[in-house]
Amino acid sequence: MSSPVRLRFAPSPTGYLHVGGARTALFNWLYARHHRGRFILRIEDTDKERNTAAAVQVIYDGLRWLDLNWDEGPDAGGDHGPYFQSEREAIYERYFQRLQSSGHLYEDAGAWRFRFHRGEVKVDDLICGEIVFDFGNVEIAPDMTIRRPDGSWIFHFVNVVDDIEMQITHVIRGEDHLSNTPKHLQIYEALGATPPRFGHIPLILNKDGSKMSKRDQGASVTSYIEGGYAPEAVRNYLCLLGWSPKDDREVLSIEEVVSRFDLAHVHRKGAHFDLAKCDWVNAQYLQHMPMKRYRELAAPWLAKAGIEAGGPGLEAVLALEKMKVTHLSEVPGRVSFFFTEDYPYDPEAVEKTLRKPGGLDRLAQLAAAYSALEAWDAATLEATLKETAAAAPCKPAEFIHPARVAASGRSIGPSLYHMLEVLGKPRVLARFQRTLARFGA
RNA sequence: GACCCUAUCGUCCAGUGGCCUAGGACAUCGCCCUUUCACGGCGAGAACACGGGUUCGAAUCCCGUUAGGGUCGCCA
Numbered sequence: 001m002s003s004p005v006r007l008r009f010a011p012s013p014t015g016y017l018h019v020g021g022a023r024t025a026l027f028n029w030l031y032a033r034h035h036r037g038r039f040i041l042r043i044e045d046t047d048k049e050r051n052t053a054a055a056v057q058v059i060y061d062g063l064r065w066l067d068l069n070w071d072e073g074p075d076a077g078g079d080h081g082p083y084f085q086s087e088r089e090a091i092y093e094r095y096f097q098r099l100q101s102s103g104h105l106y107e108d109a110g111a112w113r114f115r116f117h118r119g120e121v122k123v124d125d126l127i128c129g130e131i132v133f134d135f136g137n138v139e140i141a142p143d144m145t146i147r148r149p150d151g152s153w154i155f156h157f158v159n160v161v162d163d164i165e166m167q168i169t170h171v172i173r174g175e176d177h178l179s180n181t182p183k184h185l186q187i188y189e190a191l192g193a194t195p196p197r198f199g200h201i202p203l204i205l206n207k208d209g210s211k212m213s214k215r216d217q218g219a220s221v222t223s224y225i226e227g228g229y230a231p232e233a234v235r236n237y238l239c240l241l242g243w244s245p246k247d248d249r250e251v252l253s254i255e256e257v258v259s260r261f262d263l264a265h266v267h268r269k270g271a272h273f274d275l276a277k278c279d280w281v282n283a284q285y286l287q288h289m290p291m292k293r294y295r296e297l298a299a300p301w302l303a304k305a306g307i308e309a310g311g312p313g314l315e316a317v318l319a320l321e322k323m324k325v326t327h328l329s330e331v332p333g334r335v336s337f338f339f340t341e342d343y344p345y346d347p348e349a350v351e352k353t354l355r356k357p358g359g360l361d362r363l364a365q366l367a368a369a370y371s372a373l374e375a376w377d378a379a380t381l382e383a384t385l386k387e388t389a390a391a392a393p394c395k396p397a398e399f400i401h402p403a404r405v406a407a408s409g410r411s412i413g414p415s416l417y418h419m420l421e422v423l424g425k426p427r428v429l430a431r432f433q434r435t436l437a438r439f440g441a
Numbered sequence: 442g443a444c445c446c447u448a449u450c451g452u453c454c455a456g457u458g459g460c461c462u463a464g465g466a467c468a469u470c471g472c473c474c475u476u477u478c479a480c481g482g483c484g485a486g487a488a489c490a491c492g493g494g495u496u497c498g499a500a501u502c503c504c505g506u507u508a509g510g511g512u513c514g515c516c517a
Contacts (some may be wrong), residue, residue: 012517044517111515128446140444141513148515155517179445179512200446202510207452209509237453240466244454248465267447267454270510274452277467287480324479334478349477385476400476412478 005037005169009063009070010159012044013055016214017062017221019273020174020204023238027201028172029068030239030261037169041073042162043084046153051086062221065231066238067254072166080166085158088165092153095161095191096146104190110149114157114187116141121182126170126199126263133182144183156180160187163196172199172263175270199263201242202270209272218275228327229278230297233285237278241271251284283326291315294322298331305332307339316422320414337408338423341430345438349411353401354439362392363402367432376425378417385417406435 009025011017032039041063045051056074063070072078082088096112099105105112116135123131135141146157163171178200188195206212212219224234232254239257240250243266286294295315302309309317321334337343353359369388373380385403389396404416407428413419420428 010517014517047516109515113515123445131445134444145515150515152515154515159517174511175446176511177517202447205510211510240453242453246455248455250454250466269447271454272452274467277453280467283480321479323481326479395476397476404477410477414478416476 003169005032005035006040006167007032007037007170007172008040008042008163008166008168009068010042010044010162011059012047013051013059015052015055015058016219017059018212018214019219019221019224019238020212022062022066022068022221023204023241024172024174024201025063025068026066026235026238027243027261027263027266028170030258031170031172031263032071033258034261038071039069040078040080040166040168041070041076041083042166043074044155044159045084045086046155046158048086048152058222061225065221065225066235067231068235085153085162088158088162091165092158092161095164096157099146099187099190102190105146106143108145111145112147113143114146114190115143116183116186117189121185123178123181123185123198125178125181126172126197127266128178128200128268131178133179135182135186141183146187156183157187160184160191164188164191164193168196170199171196172201175200175202199266201266202268204241205270205272207272207274209270212273218273218278228301228329228331229282230285230289230328232289233282234278236285237281240281241273242267251281251288279326286325286328287323291319291322294318297328301328301331302335305336307332307336309339313422320418320422334413337410337413341427341434343409345405345409345435346411349405349409350439353405353411354435358398359402360436360440362394362399363406363432364436365392366399366403367429367436370425370432371429373425376421378415378421381417381420403432407431 007028009021009028011021011025029039031037041059043056043059045056060074070076072080073083096105099114100112104115106115107113118135118137121133121135123133125131133141144154144156146154148154162168181198181200185195204212206216214220217223221234224231235254236251236257239252239254239261243261245252245256245260246265286297289297295318298318299309317335317338318331321331325331325334354363366385366388369384370381373384385399386396389399392398400416401411403420404413405411407416407420407423423431
């Protein structure tokens with residue numbers, strides 16, 4: 001049996017986690033989990049100016065939100081630490097000495113450069129196949145700086161050293177690194193180390209094909225956290241960007257993706273990000289997830305809106321609108337009137353229903369009929385309303401609309417009878433009476 | 442400019458020489474369901490970038506063109 005695979009996600013703390021970076025992390029994580037290997041988080045914080053604790057926190061938050069747990073790394077420990085490049089100075093120094101003494105380096109204006117071996121370099125990519133790069137002369141491939149005059153390190157060098165030291169077996173990264181790979185391979189060779197297998201995944205672009213940058217809609221993982229998305233939905237959507245289960249299914253559990261994931265079938269074309277489809281996947285998840293999970297995800301949004309909601313009745317309220325929600329951020333607005341008797345009346349709705357000739361009369365009739373009721377369930381409420389309408393006589397809608405506006409203040413909302421059932425008899429009758437008093441002549 | 446990657450509906454994917462008059466999903470439009478708003482159901486329009494080969498046969502293989510993306514830093 002072969003030794004377990006080891007993969008890593010090595011972001012630089014820039015203050016935000018790009019959705020493309022999240023997808024790279026996801027693919028590494030999927031590959032590691034599929035092969036029952038290890039997934040490692042390494043923070044590439046060599047650029048001291050840009051690094052802040054907050055910027056690192058954004059990475060943790062994003063990965064944790066997507067539930068991409070790491071086996072080694074900050075907070076997780078491991079035998080190959082430290083997991084911050086800023087703390088690995090001694091290791092780099094050691095490798096630097098080795099390159100220096102083997103004659104691979106030369107000094108140029110205070111900086112140290114790595115001398116490329118002149119010839120062809122072959123990259124055998126897990127996704128792109130075999131690619132040959134020409135390092136024939138300095139014009140085509142200038143030597144590479146690996147250490148600045150101030151002693152600090154350049155990405156290409158520390159990245160390779162860390163992958164060697166951390167015994168990384170597979171590097172899945174963005175296609176923007178494809179051209180860097182032959183350079184990295186040269187460092188491995190100079191160090192006498194066996195390089196990992198590489199797999200370059202295409203970049204994620206904006207819907208219009210342009211490069212997705214920080215400011216673009218949907219570019220940062222934070223925007224999903226703050227936009228009312230279910231993490232499992234975003235993760236599912238991300239899985240589908242460049243990979244598919246091949247059987248036309250689109251909503252699938254992460255367990256299933258883990259078991260079916262492979263690199264051989266990863267698409268090589270850059271994927272255009274379609275937020276509308278991401279929204280659809282999110283709605284699918286929200287609609288079909290268990291009530292317990294839905295409540296858990298909705299709770300912070302209710303709290304943020306100042307709605308004190310709890311107790312067993314909450315789930316009944318949430319269930320009324322669960323099938324309609326696309327973003328969790330909509331939840332408070334949809335259910336707010338359940339949690340206060342001081343709900344506002346939509347002026348337009350009032351005009352169209354309550355102020356309509358006979359509107360209040362019918363509301364009064366319905367109030368009378370309902371107050372006589374023993375049972376208080378949707379079926380009974382519906383039957384009673386329809387009987388009342390038949391006796392009037394008029395169409396049920398003539399009763400339905402005033403009842404809805406009286407009970408909720410609006411013309412749009414959940415199924416009327418279920419809404420009244422959840423509200424309960426005392427509150428419904430009180431709301432009807434209050435409405436009659438307020439808008440009555 | 443040089444080098445590299447890529448090229449199927451607007452978008453994401455399926456398709457690895459015959460099963461393709463190209464399939465699914467999102468989006469769009471229409472119809473149905475319906476007390477509102479949604480969900481859902483049914484249906485429509487919508488693509489193999491172009492030109493050469495190879496082959497009995499090509500969306501699938503090869504070459505070229507074009508287009509898009511990437512890289513060419515003392516950024517990562």
